[in-house]
Amino acid sequence: MKEVRLKVLRYDPDSGKPPEFKSYTVPYLEGMSVLMALEAVQEKEPLTFRYSCQIGLCNICQVRVNGKPVLSCKAVIKEPTELVIEPVKGHPLLRDLAVDMDRRVSDDSPGRSIPGGKDA
Amino acid sequence: MAGYRELSTDVLIIGSEAAGARAAIEAAQQAEVLLVTKSIMGKSGVTLKAVFSVSAAFGYADPRDNPGVHLKDTVVKGRFVNNQRLAELVCYEALERMDELTKWGVPWDRSPDGRYLQTKMYGHTYARCLSVGFAVGIAWMKVLKKMVRRCPRVRIFNDLFISNYLRSPQGAVVGALGLDLRSGEVVVIKSKAVIDCTGGGMYLYKICSGTPESTADGMAMAYRAGAQLVDMEFVQFWPLAVVTPWALKEDEGVSAFMRTWLKARLFNNLGERFMEKYDPENMEFADRDVLSRAIFFEVKEARGTPNGAVWLDARHLGKEAIEEVVAKMAPNWTLRGINLLEHGLDLREVAVEVCPTAHFFCGGIRVDERWASTVPGLFAAGESVGGVHGANRLPGAAFIETQVSAQRAGKYAAQYARDAGQEEPDREMLSQEIDRINSVLKRSGRWRPIHLRKRLQELMWEKVGIVRNGSNLELALQQILSIRAEELPKVCPGIKGRIFNMEWMEALELENLLEAAELVTRAALFRQESRGSHYREDFPNSRPQWLNNIVIQKNQGPQLTTAPVAATRISLEEGIEGSSA
Numbered sequence: 156m157k158e159v160r161l162k163v164l165r166y167d168p169d170s171g172k173p174p175e176f177k178s179y180t181v182p183y184l185e186g187m188s189v190l191m192a193l194e195a196v197q198e199k200e201p202l203t204f205r206y207s208c209q210i211g212l213c214n215i216c217q218v219r220v221n222g223k224p225v226l227s228c229k230a231v232i233k234e235p236t237e238l239v240i241e242p243v244k245g246h247p248l249l250r251d252l253a254v255d256m257d258r259r260v261s262d263d264s265p266g267r268s269i270p271g272g273k274d275a
Numbered sequence: 276m277a278g279y280r281e282l283s284t285d286v287l288i289i290g291s292e293a294a295g296a297r298a299a300i301e302a303a304q305q306a307e308v309l310l311v312t313k314s315i316m317g318k319s320g321v322t323l324k325a326v327f328s329v330s331a332a333f334g335y336a337d338p339r340d341n342p343g344v345h346l347k348d349t350v351v352k353g354r355f356v357n358n359q360r361l362a363e364l365v366c367y368e369a370l371e372r373m374d375e376l377t378k379w380g381v382p383w384d385r386s387p388d389g390r391y392l393q394t395k396m397y398g399h400t401y402a403r404c405l406s407v408g409f410a411v412g413i414a415w416m417k418v419l420k421k422m423v424r425r426c427p428r429v430r431i432f433n434d435l436f437i438s439n440y441l442r443s444p445q446g447a448v449v450g451a452l453g454l455d456l457r458s459g460e461v462v463v464i465k466s467k468a469v470i471d472c473t474g475g476g477m478y479l480y481k482i483c484s485g486t487p488e489s490t491a492d493g494m495a496m497a498y499r500a501g502a503q504l505v506d507m508e509f510v511q512f513w514p515l516a517v518v519t520p521w522a523l524k525e526d527e528g529v530s531a532f533m534r535t536w537l538k539a540r541l542f543n544n545l546g547e548r549f550m551e552k553y554d555p556e557n558m559e560f561a562d563r564d565v566l567s568r569a570i571f572f573e574v575k576e577a578r579g580t581p582n583g584a585v586w587l588d589a590r591h592l593g594k595e596a597i598e599e600v601v602a603k604m605a606p607n608w609t610l611r612g613i614n615l616l617e618h619g620l621d622l623r624e625v626a627v628e629v630c631p632t633a634h635f636f637c638g639g640i641r642v643d644e645r646w647a648s649t650v651p652g653l654f655a656a657g658e659s660v661g662g663v664h665g666a667n668r669l670p671g672a673a674f675i676e677t678q679v680s681a682q683r684a685g686k687y688a689a690q691y692a693r694d695a696g697q698e699e700p701d702r703e704m705l706s707q708e709i710d711r712i713n714s715v716l717k718r719s720g721r722w723r724p725i726h727l728r729k730r731l732q733e734l735m736w737e738k739v740g741i742v743r744n745g746s747n748l749e750l751a752l753q754q755i756l757s758i759r760a761e762e763l764p765k766v767c768p769g770i771k772g773r774i775f776n777m778e779w780m781e782a783l784e785l786e787n788l789l790e791a792a793e794l795v796t797r798a799a800l801f802r803q804e805s806r807g808s809h810y811r812e813d814f815p816n817s818r819p820q821w822l823n824n825i826v827i828q829k830n831q832g833p834q835l836t837t838a839p840v841a842a843t844r845i846s847l848e849e850g851i852e853g854s855s856a
Binding site: 184191201209210212228 | 488768771772
C-alpha cells in the first residue's frame with residue numbers, strides 16, 4: 156500500500172507550548188490533493204485547517220508545503236512522498252494550520268497569536 | 276449568567292456572499308449594519324463556485340423574450356408549485372439588479388453588438404442567460420465586496436458563528452447569539468432586524484456541490500424561532516459533478532463546459548448512451564431532476580463505474596474540433612485556474628466520470644414580498660428562502676434570486692428597524708442559549724462531530740436523496756430522531772480549548788443539520804407524489820391534489836400543513852393536465 160508521510164506543524168494556543176511538528180502517514184491515492192491528505196489525518200484525530208470551495212477558487216485553504224505557499228485543494232501529490240506542511244506566513248496563528256486572515260504580522264514566526272475577534 | 280461580549284446594530288445580516296453582501300449594501304442606505312459570517316467574506320460560501328448562467332429576460336438575443344415568458348418558464352419548470360408572486364418579482368426585478376451590477380463593474384460577456392451576451396440554457400424558452408466566462412461567482416463577489424467596503428455604515432465580522440436568533444418575550448427576533456471563533460467568546464448581538472442569508476443545506480448529503488458552510492443554519496434557526504418554512508422536500512441535485520480525478524471531486528465547471536461547449540455525451544459503463552431511455556428528446560440537456568434520476572438508476576442497476584458514476588465523453592467531436600473550442604473558451608486547457616492537462620483531463624483522449632450531487636435547496640424560510648418571514652424582525656434572502664423556484668430550479672435563477680431578494684429584504688428590514696426600535700431579548704432564553712453553547716464545549720463523549728456528520732450524510736444520501744420511497748423515508752426519520760435523542764448529546768468536540776475551535780462550531784452545526792434533516796424527511800414523507808426534484812418510487816406520478824405547498828412550523832414538534840398554490844399570474848391548468856390521479 157502506497158503512503159504519504161506528512162510532517163504537520165501543530166499549534167495548541169491553550170497549551171502554552173510553541174508550535175511543533177507531528178508526523179502522520181496516510182494512504183496514497185493517485186491524483187490526491189494535499190487537502191485530501193489533511194482530511195485523512197482529521198478523520199483519525201482533531202486537526203485544524205481551513206477549506207471551502209475545494210476547487211481553487213476561494214483561496215481560504217492556503218498553507219505552505221515544503222516551504223512554498225499553495226492552495227491545499229489544488230496541490231496534487233504526484234507520488235508517495237514526504238511533505239512538510241505549515242501555516243502560511245504573515246498572519247497571526249490561531250490553531251494548527253489556521254491563521255487569522257484579518258490581521259497581518261510582520262514577524263512571520265508562528266506562535267504570535269492575537270486572540271480576540273477583530274473589533275466590530 | 277456566563278460571560279459574553281455584547282454588540283449592537285440596527286440590521287444584523289448573517290451570511291456575507293451574494294445575498295448577504297447585497298442586503299448589506301441596501302440596508303446601509305438607511306441603517307447601521309453588522310454583516311457576519313462564520314468564515315471569511317469572499318473566501319467561502321457557494322457564490323464563488325457559480326460557473327455560468329444568470330438568467331435575465333432582457334430580450335436582446337431574442338426579442339420575443341421578456342420577464343413574463345421567464346416567469347412562465349419558471350413556473351412550468353417549477354412544476355407549478357412556485358410562489359408566483361415571489362417568482363414574478365425575481366423575474367421582473369432581475370433586469371434592474373443586473374444593470375446595477377454592470378454599473379458596479381461586473382464584466383459580463385458581450386455579444387458583437389455590445390449588449391449582454393445571452394445563451395440559451397435548458398429549461399428556458401429563449402436565450403436569456405448572462406455570463407462572465409466560466410467564473411461568474413468570482414466576478415460577482417469581487418464587485419460586491421468592493422461595494423460593501425464603500426458603505427461606511429457596514430461593519431464586517433468574520434469567523435463569527437451565529438448559533439440562534441434572540442427573541443423578545445413577545446416572540447419577535449431582536450438579534451442573535453453566537454461564537455467568536457477566534458477568541459472563543461460568546462457574543463450577543465442586539466439588532467432591530469435580522470436578515471438571514473445563510474444559504475442552503477447541501478452539506479446534509481454525502482455528495483454535494485455546496486461548501487462546509489452549507490449546514491442549513493438559517494433554516495434551522497428560523498424553525499426554532501417559530502418561523503414557517505416551506506417546500507423543504509425539494510432538494511435539487513445537479514447531475515454531472517466530477518468524480519475523478521480526486522482533486523476535482525464535485526467540481527461542476529469542467530462538466531458544464533464539456534456539456535455546453537463540447538456537446539459531450541453520457542455513457543454508462545456498458546458504453547450505452549442511456550439518455551435514449553429516459554428523455555430521448557432532450558438527451559444530455561434534460562432537466563436536472565430527470566438527468567439526476569437517470570444517472571442514479573444506471574448506477575443502481577449496476578451499469579455505472581466502480582466509483583458509482585457514469586461517463587461524460589466529448590471525444591466524438593474529434594480532436595481538431597475540441598482543440599478549437601478549447602483554444603477559444605479555455606485557452607491553454609485552463610478553466611477557472613485549473614489546468615485540465617495537469618489533472619490528466621485531455622478531453623481529446625479521455626472521458627470524465629460524473630455523478631449527481633446535492634446542489635440547491637428550493638425550499639426554506641417562508642416569506643412575503645418584502646422577504647419578511649412569519650416572525651416579526653426576521654427577514655431572509657437568497658437560498659435560505661423557499662418558494663421562488665417551486666419543485667425544481669432553472670439554471671441561472673439562483674443568482675438573480677440573491678440580488679432581488681437581498682435588495683428588497685435590505686430595504687424593508689432597514690425600514691422595519693427604523694420603525695420598530697430595539698426590543699430587549701428574553702433573559703431566560705438568552706441565558707439558556709449561552710449555557711447551551713458553553714455546555715457543548717464541556718461535554719465528554721463518544722463521537723467527534725465529524726463522525727456523526729458522516730453518518731447523517733450517508734443516511735440522507737441513501738434514503739432521502741434522488742430517489743425516495745415511503746419505507747426508506749420512515750426508516751430515515753426514525754434514525755434521525757434516534758441520532759438526535761441518543762447520540763447527539765454524546766457528541767463532543769475533539770478539541771477542548773476555546774480558541775479557534777472548529778470542532779465546537781461543527782458540533783453546533785450538527786444540531787442544525789439534524790434539524791434540517793428531520794424537516795426535509797418529514798416533508799418528503801408527507802408529499803405522496805413525485806414532482807420536480809422530489810421523486811417517490813411508491814408514488815411516481817404527479818397528482819393534482821398535491822398542487823400545494825407543504826408548510827412546516829414548530830408547535831412543540833414540527834407541524835406540517837398544506838397551503839394551496841395561489842395562481843396569481845400563471846394558470847395551474849397545465850399543471851393539473853400534466854398529472855395523473
